[in-house]
Amino acid sequence: MGSGEPVGSTGVPLIGNTIVRNLADKGGGIYLATRKTPGGPVAAMRNCIVTDARRGGGVQMEPDVRMYLWYTDVFANAGGDYVGLPNQTGLNGNLSVNPRYADLAGGDYHLKSQAGRWVPGSGTWVKDDETSLCIDAGDPASPFDREPPPNGGRVNMGADGNTEEASKSFTGMMLGHVPASGQTNMSTKTAVMITFRWTVQEGSVEQRFPLTPAGGSPVPGRFAWGRANRAVTFIPTKPLQGLTPYTVTLAKNVQRLDGTVLDWSESFSFTTGASAFGALAVTATAGQTASGGAAITVDLSSAANVAVTVLNVGGASWPNCRVRSAIGPQHSALGWSVSSGHSGAARSLPDADHGPRRRRPAEPGAGGRQPGTLTALEPAARAAMGGCSGRNPARAARSTKWS
């Protein structure tokens, strides 16, 4: 494996192919054979999707072969995604996510998109209820000009990347929101904050904003506007029900300040925890950082002003652990565990030892990060984690469900 451009390569590179449901004893998706010619070239692959091999793995190569792999999704291949080479997920833009084909069984490998997907043979576009993470996930340096708008300014992975049939980039009206989609254990006292892509008319939003518990009626509350009509916070007048799924909906016909009517609706859901404090959920994923430490995500979104200390088994602090939001000492007794085999205990420390108490401002265009997220990952690696807690917030926004 190499990370740079191949030098002297004469193997024709694979760019933007969808390689799916193939089968072999070795290399169900792709196999790089031993060179018979000394000093032979290398292979290179970029912007491809390699999934669902029925046998033999996704990518397999012999030891004397070199291969360069960029911005490629390798996922769900029987026999392993990578055989004979290290897992490339998270490196050089490579992913391992479900590409969300239009119809895997039926052989339609166009990527699902809430903004529009080409339907072969019909000459039409349809909108899906979800958006593939492979859209706009190709090499930023690759051309994308043939993709129909909105194309996100970045090429899609797979066979339709930079073609007229490329699935469209989803640009919903919600640039970001808190809670995040699918978030659990939310405080029953949580508010809902939405950042819009455009400036919007307040009334058109407030009239189309139900926060509804499963099987219940919309929750009453008030709206607080900010950021020049690009952000709104909905504050319920009374605590939400515990352990209950809630759905936030922005119904169609929200209007932008310039008068444009947004003729679609968007929604997302979250679930409350047992109390106003929610619950602490701690997960750790091994092997995700270059420094060798474990990445830990602590979901503290419902617990403000809490401090945490992370210890390994030997008692020393993880050196690359940074606290983004602290919890107070009154919650340290809740206890937590690390899923990667480590164990530890949270203990209260003076606030000064663990960074500022304030929330980190939302990143421009990212829709705000999840409050209380604790991570040790660098941005590139975080993005590479895809659907995990460290994924790119912009990607998370794309998984917002439409109706």
Added chain:
Amino acid sequence: MRARAADGWGNGGDWTESGPVTIIPHLDEDGDPIGNVWYVHQHPKPAGWSDEKWAEHLQKAGGRTWTSAFHYLGHAAQTAADGDAVVCGRGEYLDWGPGHYGPFRGVTLRSVASGDAATRAATRFPFRTLMLRGPRCKVLGLTVLDAHLVGRATARDTAGNLAADSYDDTDNKLAVVRCEGSVRASWWGSGVYDVEIVRSKLTSLSLDLGSRGGRVKTSGNSFTGDATVDTYTDLPGSVKVDVIDNATTGASLVVVLRNWSSDAGMSPGAVTIKSSTLEDGGISCEGIPGPASARVTGDEVSQAPSYGLQLKTLSPLTVSDNRIATTGERGIYVCWCGKKGQLGKVFGNEVRDCPGGGMLVQDSWADVHHNTLASNGGDDVAGGGIGVEGWPYDLVVRANQILDNLGSGGGGVAVHGSCALHDNTIRGNRGAQGGGVCVGNSWGEGELRANQVLANQAVEGGGVFYQNGFWSNPGAFCENAIQENTADRGGGVWVCGGSVVRNLIERNHARGSGGGVYVAWDTVTVEPDAVVANNVIAGNTAVSGGGVCYGDGFWGAGRLDGGATDR
């Protein structure tokens, strides 16, 4: 019209088979005399006489066996004047001794019953040179060994070898109607000609016509020997040859239009070969050096030892709706045809079971479309269905059915040069390299687009063997559906040095490596920035590299044995 009193036997008497020569007026449609009819008759050999005795008798008699005043046909013919007819009774006529008979100007020489085959067969002239000259010379209902018809002559219901030679500058005309035997004409001069060969059964036809131009029409004939029309002219477009509704057995139709002008681009004329049926022979048509206009349509050719249709230096060219089968060489061979902006049109033809290959298009500007090429080719044929060679020509091969052919390189199609190959159905073909399509060492501009390449077999590249040498347009191999093909390496595609873009490569199988695509990496990449890009490579199987395998290049051409696969 002159009337000739030829003898003392009187005029107007009835002629009987054993009687003397009789002169009767020859009347036109209005009943007016337009000439005389001279009867000559030879007594038959007495019954019981042997051939030797009869010959001895004839020799002693000095040939004077005639009961008529005309002991020799030649005397009668010489006596006859322009417009007269000499009617010959049944019998074996004597030679008039050395020398020529004739020329007899404007004389009609016919048997007593010109339309009767039995009479014609029984009225035989062994003359080596029977010359008839003049605008109304006719030979009707006779059997002649050699008859030279000079000037404007007609042979009708006549059997024998008919020749017409002229080397002066007069205009010539020859009509051969319902004759049997051979016809040969050699005319060289500054006149024009008009030749019509119709409804005859000929052992051969040879027309060698060099003049200011003219017209040749052969229709409704059958040939057991080659029929050749070879013309020369120095006037553009001055020759018109129509070969229509002829049938041959063991013979070919050959038309060559030559231009002896200094203008090499000058068209010598036009040829139409239409609705002819050839068995054991083919059709050849050529312009030299300038391109002749040609239309070859509706012919049926089978079992030709060489090409079914061989077409060279023709433009404009239309080759349509021909049925070609079991030829030794290519069913259709198109070479040096068409020109820029004037593509030769080859469409609607059906070529089957030709072991030399279905079609070869070489160095031509042509649009080859909607043909069916099925079950052609052999182990050593490049392009069992169709082979394409040449540069830098505008050559389009589109919307053809290329089925079940066999070739060494390119079971269905082999491309070595410039070619736009699109929207074809290429199915069930077999080849060592490229069961469906072999693109190798090509140059100029090419395109392999939107073809359905289905269920083909090969050693390398079951669907497509693509070694792009020099096509100057990148991404030329695109948007094809390459499905269910089988090979040792590269069930769908074997590629080296060229781009493979936006194809559906699906359900192919490699007995070895590269079920979908085999990318050879140890040979020189010629196309700059070649990529395998934007393809759907799905559902393919192999021992190694179900979707894609990178591996070494040429393993040797190999051979494809048998039709079954282990899929």
